[in-house]
Amino acid sequence: MKWMALMKWKIAAAGLLSLLASSITLADHTIVRVGVYENPPKILMGPDGLPSGIFGELIREIALRENWQLQAVSCQWDACLSALRSGELDLLPDVARTEAREREMTFHQRPALHSWSQVFRHQDVSIDSVLDLEGKRIALLAGSVQQAYLQQVAQEFSLQVEWLPVSSLQAALEQVRDGQADGLATNNLFGSHHADRYQLESTSILFQPARLFFAAPLNSHHDYLQRIDHWLTRWSDQPDSPYQRILQGWQTEKPLNTVPKSLWIFAGILIVLLLLALILMKYQRREIRFTRRELKRSDEKLSTILSNLQAYVYIKDLQHHYLYASPKVCELFNCSESDILGQTDEAFFDPDSAAEIFRLDDQTLLSGETLVREEVNKLPGEEEPRTFLSVKVPMRDDQGKIYALCGLATDITEQQRHKKEVHQLIFYDVLTGLPNRRLLLDRLQHSLVNRHQEIGNGAVIMIDLDNFRTLNDTLGHQTGDQLLTAIARRLSHQIRVSDTLARFGGDEFMLLLEDLSADTSVLLNQVEQVLDKLIAAFEQPFILQNQDYVTTASFGVALFSDSQHSAEELIKQAELAIYDAKKVGRNQVRFFDTRMQQQAEHRAELEFGLRRALKENEFILYYQPQYHSNQQLLGAEVLIRWQPPDQPLVSPADFIPVAETTGLIVPMGHWILRTACKQLVRWADDPETAHLTLAVNISAVQMHHHQFVDDVLSILSETGAPAHRLELELTESLLIDNIEHTIDKMLQLKQHGIRFSLDDFGTGFSSLNMLISLPLDTLKVDQAFVRDMHRDPRDLAVARTIIDLGRSLSLNVIAEGVENEQQLKSLRMLGCQCFQGYFYARPMPIDAFIEHCQLPVPLF
Incomplete structure (x- = not known):
């Protein structure tokens, strides 16, 4: 029991130190004024007085990593724009980038969100196309881009539409709900977010696709925008990044959090109870003094263990700052523990290594699971990276909430180096550094097994040097080795990373091509492109003993589909093709399959x-x-x-x-x-x-x-x-x-x-x-849909959808492959006005x- 009390005190002390460190860090934060107008789920004011929604959570994630202190400024849309232009705001989220706005404000480069405008109807009203807007009452935001666009469309189609401009999107929703409007025009995210609550249905009227950004006052705050671009670029391609989690969370129509009054009452009661607890703490001072002595002895024991442990032990908080570093970590970073605490890995590793460590730490904290991984990290000033066997464990409090990460790493660089050297000797050619016959056969056999399980094809190309024995006899084996090394280096530059080029024998090379097309004509194209590169590699002379030396090679090709059994059989077929190539005069290409050889010759003629x-x-x-x-x-x-x-x-x-x-x-x-x-x-x-x-x-x-x-x-x-x-x-x-x-x-x-x-x-x-x-x-x-549209209802449905979609997007629609009058009449009934085909x-x-x-x- 005493030991548990000691640990509780230690945790409480650590919490106080963490709180103190957080308050010191907060003083160094940069205050960023962010405009917030109600447009959920993209942007809205959260219950904590900070921005919420997709843009709100995104800027909060970035601010957390950039040490920004966000100051939310609530305003209506027009007021937000005015405040941004006058410099009263530093950032305004959810702004579509237009030429007019680029003259009034500054944007970052990578869009934070893609959206488009859409007309939503009340579920009791029928609106399927632009023409159905005739006689309807449509609510929209006053002065918005939707109002200008739809009014122009209505004028072009001579439609009588009653427009209901409102000052906020919430007012538009209420008008549709109360029956004062038949529909509203807004961005697709806002409308989809409120569809169920306000009995809304989406229509096929889509327009004005937009890329949405954070905007800053004109010619200012470029540093904010550059950091936003930095994080967007970094997070966009990571499935488990904060950006992707935010999008997935709001796409599932996450409800807005509100704080009920009962919670505030409960918080007040809790404060009273805390005050009572503080009074009770006065009576526990004697036990606390005893606990301190016990904790000191425990710390001394733990320090002795960690000082003699040949591993790197550390603890980081949720923001990836070091809370503890063992003596081995201090030795690695060549600094004291006080210099390490409060820092992140960016201060000790190169940028790429620090980013990868951050990603793995974040993965552990978010998943709540122990992560065991080999990490390759590079320290500044060191030429070669180090390999660590790393174990990362999330630390939880009494309620099971993760509050920190504990890591243990062992340097296995030397073991990995020895392992690589042994692997090199077993599977690679000593002279050229290419895979040897053993490794090629292993990869080929593995590829053949996969080929029987999946759709696809592959090939082996045997490359046999012409007149290589003559070179050895006249200039010596050392010169021959120089030629083999030069050829290996040149051929390696002509192949894909996924291909395997091996030294198969004395003057023979073998190229393994995988993941080729199952289609015969496409497969032939792929193999011929590789052969063209290989042949071109021999056209330039090689430098041997300070003289130009020109050599040629014969090529034998065998396809995976030629062999039904083993790798040895496929290689034998490639050797037979080589034999045929040398028989007709060397410097030739021959396929084992006679039919494909004929196709290759036909394509060459073409x-x-x-x-x-x-x-x-x-x-x-x-x-x-x-x-x-x-x-x-x-x-x-x-x-x-x-x-x-x-x-x-x-x-x-x-x-x-x-x-x-x-x-x-x-x-x-x-x-x-x-x-x-x-x-x-x-x-x-x-x-x-x-x-x-x-x-x-x-x-x-x-x-x-x-x-x-x-x-x-x-x-x-x-x-x-x-x-x-x-x-x-x-x-x-x-x-x-x-x-x-x-x-x-x-x-x-x-x-x-x-x-x-x-x-x-x-x-x-x-x-x-x-x-x-x-x-x-x-x-x-x-024409594939036009041909059978009068017989196949599915083709008719597809044709109708394409025509309606084109009209909704204001595109000209033309049907091709019109061959008879019945097809023409059907297309006209669907609204198509332009045609092309044998009927004409x-x-x-x-x-x-x-x-x-x-x-x-x-x-x-």
Whole structure:
């Protein structure tokens, strides 16, 4: 019992010291004035007088790490904006970034939240589209961007709508609840948050996607904004970061916390009880003096144990400040314990190591579970990092609440180094440093087992040096070793990190390719790209004995699908392919599979033909007309065709994939775009054709090319074509990678008037969020849905959804693949007004296009 009393006193003393340290730290806090207006769940005033909601909790998490003291300033929206402009506020959350506001305030770079505006209706009112707003009463925030936008839309559609401007969003909610309004226009987060409580239903009327930021007065507080960007960048990609937890918490419609009056009464009673407890403490002084003596003896024993323990022991608080450091930790940091206490790991480790330690500590504190992990950390002034076997344990009080973290770490750097050296000797070639035959066979066997369990393919490429024995006989084995080392180093630069390049024998190398496509044509492309890099590696001479030495190699390829049994069988097949390559003259590539070898030769012929076609101008453009429902010709989509001399047309399905994998699609795309722009110039000279547009398909390779924007603008400048008559057509597959870079390029081109359309929408990976983020002008209904829409209700439903979605987002919608009158009537009934397909005309050369559309013949 005495020991338990001693421990309780020690804990109480530690609590007092912690409280004192917290009060000292608070004095050094920077006061940040934050404007708070009621717009849950994004921002609202919390019961503790501090900001709450998504933005409120986010700035509180950042303030905790930046030692900021937040001062919440409650205000209405317009008053908050005025206070920010006059400098009475340091930060204002939940501000959409516009050109007008950038002239009045300062923003950080990375958006804190993505949102959009939406119309919400009372559950007893029917509103499905913009046209349903006719005769409705819509409440909205006075002076908001929603009011300006919807009033303009109503004017364009000649709709009679009764607008009900209010001073706060809460007033708008009450009007809908009391039957004074049929719906309200607000941001999607606010409306979704209050939907159940106020009998609201979301509609398909979406508009004005916005990126939301913290704003500061113009040209001031850049340091606050930079730190906000720092934490947003750091937390955005961490699933368990405070940022992600805040979003997940509010997306589940977390209720707002309020403090009931009964709680205040209880707090008052508790204070009275505490005063009584203080009186009772006077009678316990004698026991406390005894407890102090016992604690001192206990501390001396504990200090003796920790001083002789060959491990690093430490305790940190919830803010990752050191509360205790053992002598071994002081030795590691080369400073006294007093210099360590109150500091974080940023004072003792390099930035990357400190960030990783912070992440693991945070994981332990949040999960409440013991964490055992090998950590690789680097101390300033040391060239090599150290490896620690670390155990992190959360410390809990009597109520089970975590109040600190205790860690124990052991330096295992030397053990790891010895282990790595032994592993290197067993599995790696001493001369080249590459994996040896043993490691390659192990990885190959493992990969073959995985291949039978998953969908995919792989390959092995054997590389045998030509005439290597002659080099050894003439210049000696030492020179031969130099060549092998140089080849290993050069080939290693040509492969992916996931590939395995091994030294398989005296003058043989083996390359293991994993995670390749199961599709035969795609697989062939992937292997050929690797082979091109390997062959190119031998084209430059090697320097041996201060002289240039040129050598070649033969390549044998075997695919995982060629072998049904073992790694040894697959390697034997690669050796057979090598033998065949050397038999036909060395410096050759041979596939074990005869059929694939024929396909490789066919693709090589196609690539050679495409290069010739670009030089000899063998490509021609076909035009497929696009019509409005009133029979007016709108323009055309341009499609490339290849006409080799004295041969039939080559299908784009055959040569476009080859052009994309070889990079020839870039110069081919330049030719298509330049030819289309010249045609636009010819049409612009005639009043009857000046209104026509041309849609040009853009591939992913073109869009991701670093000079794409400059090339397009250069062609427009060179030809003088009207930019607003040019429409670049993108596909869903193009949007999978680097979506933000793609949007940035689109915005740059739209500044010059160029239009964009999205093809094949709904057939791939597009989402509503992606769609509203893209600066599109036209949405195309894919022919896959049009073809069977009159027979398959699902295709009809998809087509209707795409058309309604395009109209809600104010996009032009065009249906492609229209082949008969029944399809045309169905599309018209769904509200589609623009069409393209065989019902009107097939793609045709320009002369036939002019004749078909009865256009005047252009003068050249």
